[in-house]
Amino acid sequence: MLCGLSFVVVVLATSAAASDSPNIVIMLMDDMGWGDLGSNGEPSRETPHLDQLAREGLTATSMYTAAPLCSPSRAALLTGRLPIRNGFYSNNTHGRNAYTPQNIVGGISASEVLLPELLKTRGYTSGLIGKWHLGHRTPYLPLERGFDYWFGSPNCHFGPYSDVTTPNIPVFRNASMIGRYYKDFAIDRATGVSNMTKMFTEEAVAFIQRQAREGPFFLLWAPDATHAPTYASLKFHGTSRRGRYGDAVRELDAGVGAIVNALRDANVDNNTLVVFTSDNGAALVSKEEGGSNGPFLCGKQTTFEGGMRAPGIFWWPGVIAPGSVTHQVWSQMDLFSTALQLAGITPPHDREMDGLPLAASLFHPDHEFFRPIFLYRGDRLMAVRQGSYKMHVWTWSTPTDELRRGINFCPGSEVANVTTPQPTDHSIAPVLFNVVLLEAMFAHRAKLRRGEPQLNWCDPAVMHWAPPGCEELGECLKVPASNPTLCNWPH
Ligand SMILES: *[C@@H]1O[C@H](CO)[C@@H](O)[C@H](O)[C@H]1NC(C)=O
Ligand SMILES: *[C@@H]1O[C@H](CO)[C@@H](O)[C@H](O)[C@H]1NC(C)=O
Ligand SMILES: *[C@@H]1O[C@H](CO)[C@@H](O)[C@H](O)[C@H]1NC(C)=O
Ligand SMILES: *[C@@H]1O[C@H](CO)[C@@H](O)[C@H](O)[C@H]1NC(C)=O
Numbered sequence: 194m195l196c197g198l199s200f201v202v203v204v205l206a207t208s209a210a211a212s213d214s215p216n217i218v219i220m221l222m223d224d225m226g227w228g229d230l231g232s233n234g235e236p237s238r239e240t241p242h243l244d245q246l247a248r249e250g251l252t253a254t255s256m257y258t259a260a261p262l263c264s265p266s267r268a269a270l271l272t273g274r275l276p277i278r279n280g281f282y283s284n285n286t287h288g289r290n291a292y293t294p295q296n297i298v299g300g301i302s303a304s305e306v307l308l309p310e311l312l313k314t315r316g317y318t319s320g321l322i323g324k325w326h327l328g329h330r331t332p333y334l335p336l337e338r339g340f341d342y343w344f345g346s347p348n349c350h351f352g353p354y355s356d357v358t359t360p361n362i363p364v365f366r367n368a369s370m371i372g373r374y375y376k377d378f379a380i381d382r383a384t385g386v387s388n389m390t391k392m393f394t395e396e397a398v399a400f401i402q403r404q405a406r407e408g409p410f411f412l413l414w415a416p417d418a419t420h421a422p423t424y425a426s427l428k429f430h431g432t433s434r435r436g437r438y439g440d441a442v443r444e445l446d447a448g449v450g451a452i453v454n455a456l457r458d459a460n461v462d463n464n465t466l467v468v469f470t471s472d473n474g475a476a477l478v479s480k481e482e483g484g485s486n487g488p489f490l491c492g493k494q495t496t497f498e499g500g501m502r503a504p505g506i507f508w509w510p511g512v513i514a515p516g517s518v519t520h521q522v523w524s525q526m527d528l529f530s531t532a533l534q535l536a537g538i539t540p541p542h543d544r545e546m547d548g549l550p551l552a553a554s555l556f557h558p559d560h561e562f563f564r565p566i567f568l569y570r571g572d573r574l575m576a577v578r579q580g581s582y583k584m585h586v587w588t589w590s591t592p593t594d595e596l597r598r599g600i601n602f603c604p605g606s607e608v609a610n611v612t613t614p615q616p617t618d619h620s621i622a623p624v625l626f627n628v629v630l631l632e633a634m635f636a637h638r639a640k641l642r643r644g645e646p647q648l649n650w651c652d653p654a655v656m657h658w659a660p661p662g663c664e665e666l667g668e669c670l671k672v673p674a675s676n677p678t679l680c681n682w683p684h
């Protein structure tokens with residue numbers, strides 16, 4: 194089956210050269226669910242710009258993230274490799290999700306090659322507008338890893354903090370902090386009002402205006418308003434039928450419209466591939482501040498469909514046929530390989546890649562390809578999807594002690610023996626058993642070379658006390674004594 198796949202890719206790759214070094218814009222939402230888009234059936238229909246993008250482009254109904262939460266998912270998108278290979282996991286406790294809170298010691302390993310680093314070899318300029326989440330200590334920051342411009346934050350906009358026991362999260366421009374959330378970049382926790390999405394949109398439009406004349410560019414637009422605590426500016430505040438979460442979606446949808454208009458105004462729309470997706474499924478655990486996974490089971494933190502199936506829209510006028518739909522299984526790691534393919538860059542040969550170059554599928558969405566994708570929770574392979582089959586070799590929903598605290602990743606959607614509160618091994622008789630998938634899993638396991646885990650160690654001394662640039666602002670805080678401990682990962 195895999196031989197058939199490479200045949201299709203090789204034969205059709207020639208037609209992928211529709212344009213030399215196209216610009217690439219990836220719009221990566223934070224915790225936005227598959228079911229939040231009008232074009233995917235959200236009944237309030239509050240995403241007119243996204244719905245138009247879908248009408249003018251290609252909808253991929255089976256777009257999977259590489260992890261059911263933010264940091265490892267983003268690390269996989271930018272490396273084309275599963276977190277288990279690129280090191281964005283922890284083995285402190287098997288099968289638990291790890292990410293990059295502000296006391297994390299690690300970040301994206303220097304031995305990984307990131308998409309903007311490779312694009313630079315063909316003259317691309319890369320900008321990140323929004324959240325990074327691949328490690329906040331200096332060697333891990335975006336400008337150290339191939340990005341030429343950054344406006345945004347290394348972490349989620351949690352807070353406000355006292356700056357005594359916990360520092361507030363910094364906002365950066367390029368390599369220096371320019372302020373902190375809640376102090377210099379306001380988010381009103383009581384009302385949910387903030388100008389951050391407006392700023393992320395204006396920054397993206399300005400980046401396009403600057404770069405459109407300068408040669409090819411890669412823009413990763415990564416606003417985080419749909420991650421709790423959700424927010425929107427006054428213009429959108431209180432305008433949604435879906436409450437505060439819906440206000441955030443409406444403002445992001447307007448941002449999509451503004452960015453697409455900027456591409457049109459700069460006359461680069463027919464030379465730009467735009468991809469819209471999200472870093473994981475909706476966070477049902479956030480209740481009214483969480484989104485919708487449509488018909489899919491459970492949400493963020495789980496390897497059920499609601500945890501890892503994300504919106505997928507591809508737009509490229511004149512190249513992608515309007516209104517096309519594909520049900521083929523896409524992984525966000527394919528965006529890495531497909532971007533390289535479109536830019537005419539050879540992917541790294543010295544390591545196992547998980548992404549596939551799928552440009553041909555953008556132009557010929559009916560072409561079938563069969564490939565398994567491997568769904569992990571932390572260091573544990575939980576499930577495999579291929580074609581119309583999904584096999585769960587482990588199941589786990591919300592840990593029992595978290596359920597007692599009111600945390601629930603599968604509210605209102607219990608399925609006996611499937612949404613198990615204990616990690617449950619089904620490898621003898623997988624849920625939805627299928628022979629083809631078992632063989633794929635054995636081959637994957639046999640070849641797997643695990644990356645060194647980067648997310649094992651936590652230390653209060655590495656928190657955002659004194660980020661680069663704090664001297665100029667007079668915002669350096671006293672760094673406490675170092676006390677490295679194995680991080681505690683409850684999920
Ligand atoms: C986790 O990985 C580290 C580094 O590879 C290794 O030294 C350690 O033994 C592993 N721990 C467990 C519990 O497997
Ligand atoms: C950010 O870095 C880019 C690329 O080096 C540079 O052109 C730009 O002037 C910098 N912007 C600021 C505000 O420092
Ligand atoms: C948000 O932007 C508006 C103008 O669009 C301004 O009036 C308001 O003061 C800003 N709010 C904050 C908190 O910066
Ligand atoms: C893009 O549009 C311009 C102006 O309409 C046209 O000259 C050019 O050939 C188009 N390029 C592609 C790749 O379609």
Ligand SMILES: *[C@@H]1O[C@H](CO)[C@@H](O)[C@H](O)[C@H]1NC(C)=O
Pocket residue numbers: 609610
């Ligand atoms: C769940 O699994 C148990 C054994 O672990 C079995 O007895 C029971 O019938 C299963 N229930 C369902 C609904 O499959």
